[in-house]
C-alpha cells in the first residue's frame with residue numbers, strides 16, 4: 001500500500017476489538033518511530049504503554065490495547081514539528097493494520113503525563129490509542145463522527161489558491177493535485193481543516209486559518225504539521241520559512257513554504 005492509499009484509507013478508530021498487540025508489532029512500530037524526522041529538525045520521542053497495566057483510558061475509546069505518546073521539547077515550532085512526526089507514526093501504524101486516533105482533548109492529560117513521565121521542559125501535545133479496529137463502531141463513535149462531520153472534507157476551492165487568496169486553484173491531475181488531495185484528506189482537531197495553501201511559481205505556501213488566540217498551545221498548528229506531512233509525503237520538496245508577503249485572509253497566519261527539492 002503506498003502512502004496515498006494509506007492516507008485515503010485512514011480514519012480515526014475509537015472502537016477496538018480488545019486484542020493485545022504483540023511485542024513484535026510494537027517493536028516494529030517503535031523502531032519506525034525512531035527513524036522519523038520532521039523538516040523542522042526537532043526530535044519527537046515516542047513511548048508506548050500498555051493501557052490496562054498503566055490504567056490509561058479515554059472516555060471516547062473502547063477496547064484499546066496500548067497508548068502511544070509523542071514527547072517534544074518546549075521550543076518554537078514544536079506544534080508543527082509534532083503534528084508532522086505524529087502523523088508519520090499514524091500512517092505507519094495504518095500499514096501494520098493498527099487503528100489510531102490522535103487525541104488532544106478527550107483524555108485525562110495530567111494522569112497521562114504522569115504515567116508517560118513528562119518533564120517540565122517537555123510537551124506531550126497528543127496521545128493515541130493503539131489496537132485492532134473492531135468490525136463495528138460503538139454508538140458513541142458513530143455519534144462523535146456525525147457530530148464533527150468526520151467523513152466530510154472541504155472542497156479544493158475552499159482550501160487551495162494561486163498567486164494570492166483570490167483565485168481558487170484546482171489542478172485536474174498530476175503530482176501537485178495528488179499532493180493537495182493528501183492535504184485535503186488530513187485529520188484535524190474537531191475536523192476543522194484549518195490549512196490554506198497558496199501555490200505560485202516559488203512553491204506552496206501553507207497558512208493557518210483562525211490560529212488559537214490563547215491556551216497552553218495552538219492545536220491548529222499541530223493540524224498544519226499534519227497537513228505538511230501529508231503534502232511532503234506525496235510531493236517531496238523542502239520546507240522553508242519565508243513569508244511571500246501575500247495579503248492574507250482575516251485571522252490567517254503564514255506557517256511555511258514547501259519548495260521543489
Ligand SMILES: Cc1cc2nc3c(=O)[nH]c(=O)nc-3n(C[C@H](O)[C@H](O)[C@H](O)COP(=O)(O)O)c2cc1C
Nearest residue numbers: 011012102103104105106150187188189190191222
Ligand atoms: C490535533 C488533533 C486533536 C484531536 N483530538 C481529538 C480528541 O481529543 N478526541 C477525539 O475523539 N478525536 C480527536 N481528534 C480526531 C479528529 O476528531 C478527527 O481526526 C477528525 O474528526 C477527522 O476524522 P478522521 O480522523 O476519522 O478522518 C483529533 C485530531 C487531531 C488532528
